[in-house]
Amino acid sequence: MAGKKTKSHPKAEMGQDDRLQAIVLTDSFETRFMPLSYDKPRCLLPLANVPLIEYTLEFLAKGSVKEVYVVCSSHASQISSYIETSKWNFPWSPFKIFTIMSPEARSVGDAMRDLDNKGVITGDFLLVSGDAVTNLEFDKMWDFHKRVHAKDKDHIVTTCLSKATQYHKTRAFEPATFILDKSDNRCLYYQEIPLASSKEKSAVEIDPDLLEGVDEFVLRNDLIDCRIDICSPQVPAIFQENFDYQMLRSDFVKGVLSSDLLRKHVYAYITDEYAARVESWQSYDSISQDFIGRWCYPLVLDSNLMSDQTYSYESGHIYKEKDVVLAQSCKIGKCTAIGSRTKIGGGSVVENCVIGRNCHIGAGCTIRDSYIWDNTIIGNESVINHSIIADKAKLGNNVMLNDGCIIGFNVVIEDSKRLEKGVRVSGTPIKSMDDSALGLSDSEDINEEPQEYAEIAIEICGAKGSGYLYEDPLSEDDHEGPTNEKMISGLSHRLEEACLSDASISSVPKSKKKRTLSTNSVYTDREENPSELEEDEEDFEFEGVATVKRAIENNHDLDTALLELNTLRMSLNVSYHEVRKVTVIALLDRVYHFIATQTLGPKDATVKVFSQWGQLFRRQAFDHEEHVDLMNVIMEEVVEQNFEKPDLILFSAFTTLYDTGILEEEAIYDWWTHVSKDPKFDNVKRFVAKWVEWLQEADEESSSDESEGEEEDQEEDE
Structure with a gap:
């Protein structure tokens, strides 16, 4: 690296606090981003048209970091060349790199041992991966670290954990549980847990000695581990x-916490700010x-992290650079970014996509939920559909990519080809999974004959096409490889695989979760195989929630939404209880969206959503018992979705449905007699209890006034 690369590492000429160091690990030592990471390191792959490492370096630039050490293993020469020519190597950079x-x-362990041998660490340092995306205010975390360090001489690590709801998708990729001392967030134990879709044991076993002297502890699996550590x-x-420590969490953290000899402490800094790692295609x-x-x-994106970017922001989360050429008849949908000098032909539809620079998209194309480099x-x-196409790839006319396809660099696909779900095509032949397959040697001749995990993809690309079919080695044997690893190795996933229970670790199911009903739930009588019934309900929930959410996002009329739901209900033969359930889930998801984006407060968001879309319940709940069941469903889902103010959300939902005439007093009173004494829902009943009491008092006053009026009428008649 020109200039700075040859400088010696400064030692004692500055105080420790004056030059906080950061270590950036650019290699994940995994193959999840294959086949694209065979040609290019993960940290240089573009996310929203910005190399991943730029997000990490921007985070460091806004903190107190003065020296950054970029540790390069895979594709080291590419990373070094990138850093050498980047803005971070200029004299006015906020840190030395x-x-x-x-x-x-x-492994991470090897990299840390190498750092120790080189002697570059002089004090407390920030350890972060080169794939972190965050708006974390580092100074607050640094202050927390210093306060804890002053009180606890055995404190060696502060790890950043970001709070997330059950349905936050980035929770599902490397799920783990932390047991923390409630008084000071000292980490008592760490354990990885399987996904809900796996059949692995999900219990947490902890040595009681580790809890000695702890008055109260909490078990948390609702946290995103963004791998930002001081x-x-x-x-x-x-x-x-x-030397047996290879992984940062499962080896180092778990080993330190469990060691009787080390007796060192790890603390958790828990934040509400956005912090996540691009650790798989799904998290990407x-x-x-x-x-x-x-x-x-x-x-x-419109802050233009790269010096040559010119993005401007438009409504609907649409971003465009200068010199974009769009045909008059093309349609650009919401949540889309388009790089400069890209051309899109007439009649094409592009929605929820990121399109890179210098791309040429023909006429009549439909591109949704995809990433075009x-x-x-x-x-x-x-x-x-929901695919990734890497740099310089070329697709012919009338080509179809189904969900989860990944097209590598320089791949050529002929006209009229159809790629099935999850197909991955590499532009270069990938050899067997040795070190060169990880890209650890840039000197390897990539033009050697393809071996075990690559075959020329003539059927996929065509006779005049160019590309090699990449088969994930984890899919070779269903009995090998961890379940989590198999699930996250592709781009697409099912919703139920991405959701984790917040109730307790023991509640993470070993198989598909069986739906249970409240005492007032209403089912139609039918004789079916129980396993088939559960499967139908699972399928209906996934599709039903998507149907209602789509209606809300596109502002469909109520009749259309009800028709789609009813058609789906009849095709899977589920009850109206399930219809009410998916509607409530979708409505609460919309409420959460307004709150999370700070568009509306909890009360206003709930009133807005339930005023308009609560009208769906008029055709879903038809009698007294079904109205009671509706209230049960709303209460249970408010608790399940873990809102910060669940009592206010529940109160606002009920009062809105009452004001619009969907709920009546008799159903409300009947529901209240069943739940008023149930301690399970105490945290959501505070406002509702006062509201029900107010309704009852109003009814009593009204009855009293009516009886007095009747007596007066009788006296006048006499």
């Missing part, structure tokens, strides 16, 4: 002393949508 070559490193200089030394998809949706504000050509009448 160095690249550290660790070509022999095969570490003491002892951390690399502990890795050096324990989710974080891209969050970024385009401005969840990471003030880190947004720079210099890509897509022929006329092609259909792209």
Whole structure:
């Protein structure tokens, strides 16, 4: 690296606090981003048309960091060249930046041991991965770290954890549970947990000795581990002393917390700010949508992180650079970004997509929920659904990519080809899964004959096409590889696989969750296989929620939404209880959207959504018992979705439905007699209890006035 790369590492000429150091790990030491990470390191892959590492370096620039050490293993020369020519190497950069070559490193543990051998760490340092996307205010975390450090001499790590709801998709990729001391957030135990879709045991087993002296602890699995840690200089030394430590969490953190000899402490800094890692194709998809949706504000696309970017923001979360050429008849939908010099032909529809620079999209194309990187050509009448197309790929006319396809660099696909769900095509042959397959050696000849995991994809690309079919080695044997790893290796996933229970770890199911009903739930009588019934209900919930959400987002009329729901209900033969349930879930999801984006407060958001879309319940609840069941469903889902003010949400939903004439007093009173004494829902009943009491008092006064009126009428008649 020119200039700074050859500088010696400064030692004692500055105080520790004056030059906080940061270590950026650019390699994940995994193959989740194959086949694209075979040609290019993950940290340089574009997310919303910005290289991933730029998000991490922007975060460091806004903090107190003075020195940044970029640790390079896979594709080290590419990363070094990028850093050398980036704005971070200019004299006016907010920090000094160095690249550290660790070509022999095969794990985080190896990289930390290499750092210890090189002696670059002089004090407390920030350890972060090169794929972090966050708007975290680092100074607050740094102050927390210093306060804890002053009180606890055995404190060696402060880890950042971001709170998330049950349905936040980035929770599902590496789920784990933290057991924390409630008084000070000291981490008592750490354990990875399986996904809800797996059949693995989900109990947490902890040595009671680890809880000794702890008055009260909390078990948290509702946290996103963004791998942003402030570490003491002892951390690399502990890795050096324990050569079996390879992973940062499952080995180092768990080992330190469980060790009787080390007796060191890890603390959790818990934040509401956005913080996540692009650790898989699915998290790439989710974080891209969050970024385009401005969840990471003030880190947004139109802040133009790269010096040559010219993005402007339009309503509907649409971003365009200069020199974009759009045909008059093309349609650009919401949540879409388009890079400069890209051309889109007439009649094409592009929605919820990120399109790179210098792309050419033909006429009559339909592209949804996809990511098209720079210099890509897509022929006329092609259909792209939820896929990724890398740089310089070329698709012919009338090509269709189904959900989850990944098209590599320089791939050429002929006209009229159809790619099935989840197909991955590489532009270069990928050999067996040795070190070169991880991209650890840039000197390897990538033109060697393809071996175990690559075959020429003539049937997919065509005789004149170019590309190699990539088969995920985890799919070779269903009995090998962790379940979590198999689930997150692709781009697409099912909703139920991405949702984790917030109630307790023991409630994470071993198989599909069986739906239970309240005592007042109404089912139609039918004789069916119980397993088939559960499967139908699961399918209906997934499709039903999507149907209502689509109606809300596109502002469909109520009759259309009801028709679609009813058709779906009859096709899967489920009860109206399930229809009410999916409607409530979708409405509460919309309420959460307004609150999370700070568009409306909890009360206003609930009133807005339930005033308009609560009218759906008129054709879903027809008698007294079904109205009671509706109230039960709303209460249960408010608790399930873990709102910050659940009592206010529930109160606003009920009062809105009451004011619009959907709920009547008799159903409300009947419902209240069943739940008023149930302690399970105490945290959501505070406002509702006062409201029900007010209704009853109003009824009594009205009855009293009527009886007095009748007596007066009788006296007049006499």
